Amino acid sequence: MGSQNEHIVMLPFMAHGHLIPFLALARQIRRRTGFTVTIANTPFNIQYLRSTINSSSSPPEPNICLVELPFSVADYGLPANTENSENLPLDLIGKFFTASTGLKNPVHCLLSDIVAKEGKPPLCVISDVFFGWANEVAKSVGTVNLSFSTGGAYGSLAYISLWLNLPHRQAGSDKFHLPGFPDSCRFHITQLHQFLRNADGTDLWSKFMQPQISLSLQSFGFLCNTAEEIEPLALEWLRKYIKLSVWTIGPLLPPAVLNGSSISFSGSSISIQRAGKQPGISTKSCLEWLDLHSPGSVLYISFGSQNSISPSQMMELAIGLEESSKPFIWVIRPPVGFDRKAEFKAEWLPEGFEELINNRKKGLLVRNWAPQLEILSHKSTGAFLSHCGWNSVLESLSQGVPIIGWPLAAEQAYNSKMLAEEMGVSVELTRGLQSNITWKEVKKVVDLVIEPKGKGNDMRNRAMEIRKLMRASATEEGEEIGSSVKALDDLVKTLLSRRRENKPIA
Numbered sequence: 118m119g120s121q122n123e124h125i126v127m128l129p130f131m132a133h134g135h136l137i138p139f140l141a142l143a144r145q146i147r148r149r150t151g152f153t154v155t156i157a158n159t160p161f162n163i164q165y166l167r168s169t170i171n172s173s174s175s176p177p178e179p180n181i182c183l184v185e186l187p188f189s190v191a192d193y194g195l196p197a198n199t200e201n202s203e204n205l206p207l208d209l210i211g212k213f214f215t216a217s218t219g220l221k222n223p224v225h226c227l228l229s230d231i232v233a234k235e236g237k238p239p240l241c242v243i244s245d246v247f248f249g250w251a252n253e254v255a256k257s258v259g260t261v262n263l264s265f266s267t268g269g270a271y272g273s274l275a276y277i278s279l280w281l282n283l284p285h286r287q288a289g290s291d292k293f294h295l296p297g298f299p300d301s302c303r304f305h306i307t308q309l310h311q312f313l314r315n316a317d318g319t320d321l322w323s324k325f326m327q328p329q330i331s332l333s334l335q336s337f338g339f340l341c342n343t344a345e346e347i348e349p350l351a352l353e354w355l356r357k358y359i360k361l362s363v364w365t366i367g368p369l370l371p372p373a374v375l376n377g378s379s380i381s382f383s384g385s386s387i388s389i390q391r392a393g394k395q396p397g398i399s400t401k402s403c404l405e406w407l408d409l410h411s412p413g414s415v416l417y418i419s420f421g422s423q424n425s426i427s428p429s430q431m432m433e434l435a436i437g438l439e440e441s442s443k444p445f446i447w448v449i450r451p452p453v454g455f456d457r458k459a460e461f462k463a464e465w466l467p468e469g470f471e472e473l474i475n476n477r478k479k480g481l482l483v484r485n486w487a488p489q490l491e492i493l494s495h496k497s498t499g500a501f502l503s504h505c506g507w508n509s510v511l512e513s514l515s516q517g518v519p520i521i522g523w524p525l526a527a528e529q530a531y532n533s534k535m536l537a538e539e540m541g542v543s544v545e546l547t548r549g550l551q552s553n554i555t556w557k558e559v560k561k562v563v564d565l566v567i568e569p570k571g572k573g574n575d576m577r578n579r580a581m582e583i584r585k586l587m588r589a590s591a592t593e594e595g596e597e598i599g600s601s602v603k604a605l606d607d608l609v610k611t612l613l614s615r616r617r618e619n620k621p622i623a
């Protein structure tokens with residue numbers, strides 16, 4: 118479509134949960150338009166993207182340009198090897214977000230170089246919703262910025278509105294109304310991460326979030342990793358609240374995942390690898406273990422790329438899993454309060470736990486990182502105990518796998534609320550790090566959801582319906598082009614006609 122020599126520059130936030138959908142969008146734009154796409158980021162994250170592209174490109178795909186921006190964590194008082202939020206202790210995350218504004222000047226240099234070399238500015242910049250500063254930089258070289266939320270519509274709206282309004286500060290009770298949502302919808306204080314709960318407009322977090330989100334909302338438009346069909350109401354509320362054109366270009370997942378061809382193991386990885394780290398287990402052994410179990414019987418447990426639970430919660434979860442009759446795969450990390458990169462210690466689990474589950478082929482513990490997409494698309498996987506990070510949500514639903522929610526941070530609690538209340542594909546087990554979850558509750562919910570009848574079955578049927586909608590929205594060929602593919606085509610058309618109407622930059 119359109120002119121082949123256009124260039125789009127993309128600026129993801131430095132976290133796996135953001136880099137992964139940005140890369141998927143870059144691939145989608147390349148496939149659909151043939152434009153040059155550049156992803157710019159700090160050296161560590163660019164290396165990660167490079168290794169991901171190299172390990173998963175089968176068959177090889179057209180190039181995506183990767184540009185390293187100069188960025189030194191030491192300049193911001195951050196320890197070495199902390200260019201990605203994954204490696205940071207909780208108390209440094211706020212500082213890390215603030216440090217990300219240091220990318221503004223290097224991005225300005227990059228865009229100016231492109232203008233000098235190509236004789237025109239890039240068609241647009243697509244920047245993370247946390248990079249509101251990108252608006253001004255894009256304008257300064259004569260192009261527009263689109264703000265990309267890697268979350269869904271409901272979660273993004275809740276997150277944006279909470280930071281901009283801090284409604285819980287004025288609420289007389291633990292329940293409160295959130296601007297942008299219907300009057301009947303109430304949020305609860307326990308759905309707010311401690312950073313947000315403590316925010317009052319003067320703290321480090323508010324000082325970063327409020328201006329960056331406000332600036333993002335002055336962009337040319339807003340991109341959301343969702344589809345019209347799966348979040349129709351939330352999209353209506355989002356559009357009304359942010360008063361920007363919203364293009365729904367999701368679900369951003371590998372085509373093999375959406376067309377079902379990933380179900381059998383082909384030898385090449387469809388899951389994203391983690392920078393500089395070996396996965397905790399080979400994909401092959403994981404899938405062989407799943408082959409031992411009957412269809413829909415296995416629970417998969419993972420808290421995403423950067424979250425973990427507390428030591429006491431980890432114990433209760435382990436006992437609950439052992440007591441439940443269902444087999445499980447658990448991606449296990451040091452609990453909160455311990456070095457994220459520490460070797461796993463047996464004492465974090467009940468005595469003899471690992472041997473017991475190994476002997477009975479009852480469970481598989483995977484250290485740090487698992488081939489999530491392959492696990493979710495295996496027929497034995499029956500439910501996903503998840504922190505409700507949006508990528509995990511989309512990956513699970515794209516395979517018709519219902520969710521047991523345990524939201525921990527960011528917008529995860531709003532995703533969890535929407536999945537349970539609006540979509541009917543999930544039940545929330547607990548939320549946050551403070552909850553006193555008991556093994557009995559774990560066992561009860563796991564058994565309920567994996568069960569092939571009753572509520573578990575209803576959730577599975579709903580998840581299968583969502584899977585169908587997601588797949589339809591992403592259909593790229595044939596008569597019925599999906600809504601998300603149409604949205605991307607429409608975005609490109611809009612940008613090209615804006616370019617034609619404007620005088621070229623002298």
Ligand SMILES: O=c1ccn([C@@H]2O[C@H](COP(=O)(O)OP(=O)(O)O[C@H]3O[C@H](CO)[C@@H](O)[C@H](O)[C@H]3O)[C@@H](O)[C@H]2O)c(=O)[nH]1
Nearest residue numbers: 134267268388421422448486487489506507508509527528
């Ligand atoms: O063992 C693992 C763990 C994770 N993943 C992948 O890593 C990604 C994790 O993304 P997500 O589920 O969204 O979780 P986070 O990494 O926590 O994502 C951050 O970014 C998301 C998108 O903005 C937000 O929804 C979350 O709240 C925020 O924490 C997914 O693609 C997973 O498939 C693996 O492949 N193997």
